[in-house]
Amino acid sequence: MLKVDNLTKIFGKTRAVDDLSFELEEGDVCGFIGPNGAGKTTTMRIIATLEEPTDGQVRVGGESIHEEPYRIRRRIGFMPDHYGTYPDMTCRDYLEFYARAYEIEPKARARRIDGIMDFTGLGDIADKKVEELSKGMRQRLNLSRALINDPKLMVMDEPAAGLDPRARVELRYLIRNLAEQGKTVFVSSHILTELSEICDHMLIIDQGRKISFGSVEEIQRGLREGFEIRVRLVDPSQVEGLVRFLVQRPGIQDVRPGENGVLLFSLRDEAERIPALLREAVNEGFSVMEFRPETPTMEDVFMRITGQTNGGNNGNGA
Amino acid sequence: MRWRLANGVFDNAMLYKDITQWLRNRTFLALFIGLLALGEAVSAICMSLPGEEGRLGPVAFGFLSATMGLYGFVVIAMGFMGTSREFSNRTFELYEIAGMSLERMVLGKVVSILVQFLFGFFCIVPFMFFAFLLGGLDFGLIGQSALGMVLIFPLIALLSLCIALNVRLKRVSVPARVLLILAALWFIPGVAIRMAMGSYYLAHHGGGAWGGSAFSLFSLGNTDDLVLRIALYVQFCLWLFYLCCNSIAPPQDSREHQVKFLTFSVSATWVALVGCSNWPAMAPAAIVFLFVASCILGAILFPHRLDPPLMVVNRRKRTRWLTVRLFHYAFAPGSMGTLRTLFLFYLLSVVTYLAVTESGPSPQELASSSRPLQAPFFLFLSPVLLMPFGFARKRYKTLRAVTICYWALVGVGLLILYSIAESPGFRRPGSGYDGHVRAWAALGSLMLSPVSSWVVGTVYRPGFESSLGSYRLVSGAIGLIGLLWIARRCRRAERQG
Numbered sequence: 024m025l026k027v028d029n030l031t032k033i034f035g036k037t038r039a040v041d042d043l044s045f046e047l048e049e050g051d052v053c054g055f056i057g058p059n060g061a062g063k064t065t066t067m068r069i070i071a072t073l074e075e076p077t078d079g080q081v082r083v084g085g086e087s088i089h090e091e092p093y094r095i096r097r098r099i100g101f102m103p104d105h106y107g108t109y110p111d112m113t114c115r116d117y118l119e120f121y122a123r124a125y126e127i128e129p130k131a132r133a134r135r136i137d138g139i140m141d142f143t144g145l146g147d148i149a150d151k152k153v154e155e156l157s158k159g160m161r162q163r164l165n166l167s168r169a170l171i172n173d174p175k176l177m178v179m180d181e182p183a184a185g186l187d188p189r190a191r192v193e194l195r196y197l198i199r200n201l202a203e204q205g206k207t208v209f210v211s212s213h214i215l216t217e218l219s220e221i222c223d224h225m226l227i228i229d230q231g232r233k234i235s236f237g238s239v240e241e242i243q244r245g246l247r248e249g250f251e252i253r254v255r256l257v258d259p260s261q262v263e264g265l266v267r268f269l270v271q272r273p274g275i276q277d278v279r280p281g282e283n284g285v286l287l288f289s290l291r292d293e294a295e296r297i298p299a300l301l302r303e304a305v306n307e308g309f310s311v312m313e314f315r316p317e318t319p320t321m322e323d324v325f326m327r328i329t330g331q332t333n334g335g336n337n338g339n340g341a
Numbered sequence: 342m343r344w345r346l347a348n349g350v351f352d353n354a355m356l357y358k359d360i361t362q363w364l365r366n367r368t369f370l371a372l373f374i375g376l377l378a379l380g381e382a383v384s385a386i387c388m389s390l391p392g393e394e395g396r397l398g399p400v401a402f403g404f405l406s407a408t409m410g411l412y413g414f415v416v417i418a419m420g421f422m423g424t425s426r427e428f429s430n431r432t433f434e435l436y437e438i439a440g441m442s443l444e445r446m447v448l449g450k451v452v453s454i455l456v457q458f459l460f461g462f463f464c465i466v467p468f469m470f471f472a473f474l475l476g477g478l479d480f481g482l483i484g485q486s487a488l489g490m491v492l493i494f495p496l497i498a499l500l501s502l503c504i505a506l507n508v509r510l511k512r513v514s515v516p517a518r519v520l521l522i523l524a525a526l527w528f529i530p531g532v533a534i535r536m537a538m539g540s541y542y543l544a545h546h547g548g549g550a551w552g553g554s555a556f557s558l559f560s561l562g563n564t565d566d567l568v569l570r571i572a573l574y575v576q577f578c579l580w581l582f583y584l585c586c587n588s589i590a591p592p593q594d595s596r597e598h599q600v601k602f603l604t605f606s607v608s609a610t611w612v613a614l615v616g617c618s619n620w621p622a623m624a625p626a627a628i629v630f631l632f633v634a635s636c637i638l639g640a641i642l643f644p645h646r647l648d649p650p651l652m653v654v655n656r657r658k659r660t661r662w663l664t665v666r667l668f669h670y671a672f673a674p675g676s677m678g679t680l681r682t683l684f685l686f687y688l689l690s691v692v693t694y695l696a697v698t699e700s701g702p703s704p705q706e707l708a709s710s711s712r713p714l715q716a717p718f719f720l721f722l723s724p725v726l727l728m729p730f731g732f733a734r735k736r737y738k739t740l741r742a743v744t745i746c747y748w749a750l751v752g753v754g755l756l757i758l759y760s761i762a763e764s765p766g767f768r769r770p771g772s773g774y775d776g777h778v779r780a781w782a783a784l785g786s787l788m789l790s791p792v793s794s795w796v797v798g799t800v801y802r803p804g805f806e807s808s809l810g811s812y813r814l815v816s817g818a819i820g821l822i823g824l825l826w827i828a829r830r831c832r833r834a835e836r837q838g
């Protein structure tokens with residue numbers, strides 16, 4: 024559905040996007056992550072045909088943004104990071120305006136607007152003025168606008184920014200529903216835990232360059248070298264003994280005793296070693312209450328990946 | 342085509358939005374009624390003044406016209422503010438992504454302003470005809486004033502829209518914004534009020550200083566060149582319209598070729614109109630236009646990206662008509678397209694010059710008529726100085742700024758030099774600085790900057806007016822060849838990255 028090949032965008036001396044390539048299939052939800060100024064918005068604006076790339080190619084549904092920008096615009100729903108709403112207009116007027124802009128047949132307009140308002144939950148406030156809406160409702164209206172042309176690809180730039188937890192949950196639900204309808208969703212966000220919950224794929228960029236692209240599990244698995252294990256003992260006095268026991272075992276590093284019988288260590292080995300290690304500890308007489316590998320959060324992944332690139336670039340190894 | 346135009350107007354999203362907002366804005370209606378009441382009240386007071394009894398009609402008509410002018414100004418100001426708000430809300434790119442063409446956006450804006458104007462116009466015009474019943478007014482004059490308002494208003498609306506669209510753009514620097522706002526503040530109310538009062542002056546004085554020239558354009562009395570006048574009016578409106586479109590165009594989808602074509606065709610029509618009316622006495626008016634248009638067009642659009650934007654290239658590829666392909670070729674966006682347009686301007690200047698020489702001009706007319714021929718040379722002169730420096734070949738903004746600064750600074754410097762050479766101290770016999778210093782100062786002024794060339798060319802009587810034409814003809818051709826060379830060097834630098 025979306026194919027980006029060697030995309031490059033240069034502003035003056037700055038390479039905002041640098042040789043970026045990735046591909047999304049129909050129905051994919053892809054999270055787009057990167058620190059501020061990484062080139063996320065520029066990439067999204069190029070996909071939405073609002074910017075011209077310096078080099079490279081973007082294809083939407085097999086058609087190039089260079090050759091068929093107008094046709095591509097009809098297939099895309101773009102939600103920028105600003106609302107672009109008007110005073111003195113009701114929600115229905117607003118959507119009617121964009122339906123006209125998309126040249127939707129007059130007879131089909133009302134039906135389409137009603138359908139979208141039902142989907143986004145704006146049906147009850149159709150005649151309310153835009154200026155009276157809350158931020159969450161405005162974001163829904165913004166989403167309704169982007170959906171008015173029934174796009175195959177949704178490009179959403181920071182849709183959850185500034186929303187309260189409830190509105191964020193609702194937005195997540197809407198995005199999953201869109202994917203179930205077969206729409207491809209390309210969404211950027213700073214709220215990383217949310218992205219990991221709704222996305223099939225993740226694309227991480229920094230300084231315009233692709234750092235990582237794949238499924239959420241692939242990225243998390245690819246990041247760690249072995250496992251981070253958390254152990255909790257019933258009797259905290261056994262912690263010292265467990266430390267001595269662990270350091271003698273091969274593949275175990277960085278053993279860190281904590282408070283209340285908690286202990287953390289790194290295991291640089293295969294996953295099959297984890298139950299074997301637990302069995303050995305129990306056989307040694309340690310009263311183990313909890314023994315589990317810790318999964319890194321998206322924040323951990325993001326910080327480690329972008330930290331690595333910054334460290335690499337700065338040469339300080341941070 | 343007709344259907345598309347009708348659809349573009351009647352089912353235009355922008356028009357729908359602006360009119361919906363306008364109808365919901367009660368302040369506007371209150372303001373209109375207030376203005377109307379004020380106009381009526383002032384008219385009534387004036388009519389009751391001693392000595393005005395016999396001129397009730399003209400006085401009432403004048404104040405109604407003023408009310409209309411004020412109303413027009415309010416409409417334009419609101420359109421201006423609404424357009425500025427579109428920029429602050431960053432909504433233009435949402436229209437773009439919705440597939441709305443730039444023409445549709447601007448058409449919607451202009452038509453919505455016109456609808457608001459016509460609402461007031463149709464409310465006030467019946468009162469104007471009522472003023473006729475009071476006596477002292479010519480019925481034809483009222484009709485002509487009403488027609489004048491209807492014709493002038495779209496021009497002012499387009500002009501204000503053009504300013505609004507350019508002022509809000511990020512690429513316009515702060516001083517330019519301040520200048521444009523000051524110009525708008527001075528120009529729009531001035532024109533709006535004069536537009537209204539002009540008819541009053543016409544009624545009393547047979548054409549005021551401003552009203553006379555503006556209304557003569559729409560005068561139905563002179564029908565010899567009416568077609569040319571209408572053509573000029575339509576082209577000028579279209580020119581402003583496409584300037585508006587180009588202001589909001591993304592870099593990959595400019596409307597530069599329409600702007601260039603219309604600049605050229607407005608210039609050609611203006612020359613033709615002047616030629617038809619009072620040639621060669623009016624020839625300087627045509628020549629000023631040609632010279633200024635080609636210099637500004639070249640200075641702004643020659644130091645520019647070299648190749649046309651992708652969307653424009655694709656549009657050209659899809660065209661089947663040869664004439665449209667030629668149009669795309671001759672006025673293409675980018676440096677090479679500008680060079681072709683400048684060549685057409687040069688040809689037009691040659692034709693104008695030959696037409697002037699044919700009609701037996703005075704030496705001054707002969708000297709001034711050759712000025713536009715030299716425009717390409719002036720455009721070539723400053724960038725060529727920067728060509729040895731690699732950085733300048735890729736920095737079009739630098740080239741543009743240097744061209745304009747060079748013209749201004751060198752022009753002013755040469756004028757100062759020429760003034761000194763012309764001063765009585767220098768011209769005193771036996772001072773050691775006789776005629777040849779003055780001649781050299783004049784020659785430098787004529788050759789090195791359009792600013793000094795213009796001023797010195799008007800006052801200096803060198804006695805070689807006939808050979809000045811040949812010199813300018815040759816220097817113009819050298820300028821065109823030089824510009825081609827610059828464009829090629831810049832292209833090579835751009836390709837080498």
